[in-house]
Amino acid sequence: MAGASVKVAVRVRPFNSREIGKESKCIIQMSGNTTTILNPKQPKENKSFNFDFSYWSHTTVRPDGFGKQGQVKR
Template identity: 90%
Template sequence: MSGASVKVAVRVRPFNSREMGKDSKCIIQMSGNTTTILNPKQPKENKSFNFDYSYWSHTSVSH
């Protein structure tokens, strides 16, 4: 399998009913193929990751 590569995709799914019932906030942002997890308690400690494909399926418009 020399030369074989793996493609990785990530998707932000919509909130489920439990999450909506708790008025949860989305802490994920996407820009191109970069996905950032926001830390609401420590904003300077956000984590960013790069993927081959990024899909936004969340119901909020800000991403």
């Protein structure tokens, strides 16, 4: 498939009721198209990944926006 390209998106979803009930903490951070998974036990072992699109849809509101389902469907 010469000339084909794939675009990859990631979205942080809101916590479900089980996660809320367990008082889970969000361990994902997003900055632009970079998504970082935080390791609370080993902070030096955080993992970062780059995506074509990154959407923040977690329950905590961010100043740079909120990824609504309509945006994700593009």
